[in-house]
Amino acid sequence: MFTVYRADTQHTTRKQLKRKEVDDVLGGADAWKNVDSTEVTCPKCEHDRAYFMQIQIRSADEPSSLFFKCCNEDCQHQWREG
Template sequence: MEFCPTCGSMLMIELPNMGHATRFYCTTCPYVCPIERGVKIKRKQILFRKGIDPVISSDDMKNAPTTEVPCPNCRHDKAAYKEVQTRSADEPATLFFKCLNVKCGHNWREG
């Protein structure tokens, strides 16, 4: 998508016609720009991944209430849970669980 350097409107494309090459033209002002065959990279942007912060930290689960729910990883029957409203108010809350088995410690969610 290209924009007019004069007025800022979005440029339209005009196919070859009556002796002129394919070109961009502005519908608002008289700006015309021929399209060259090669592709030019106008600006290079280095992209990097941001770190993802956990919704529930291990500190949140230390004093959390427990319930009898089987762990999907080790089938231990007790887990700590925390209820968090992650979506809009008219949607149900999300339950985050942490297995209380010392060897497992698996985290999962429902909802």
């Protein structure tokens, strides 16, 4: 004969993940030289202007993607739309 016991304890483990280094797919700082800017709000600092470039990253029958970089020198946040 055997006895069944119910386990009431929970165990959790936290592990700090390290992001791997990757190359900038947009070409780095040189890619943002001589690009236009537009009135759009930065989602990070709420600055009202950002540089933008339009790049075709999917197949030709799908729309292009817009990439933005905040004009605020202290922020420089980059994001994508589309």
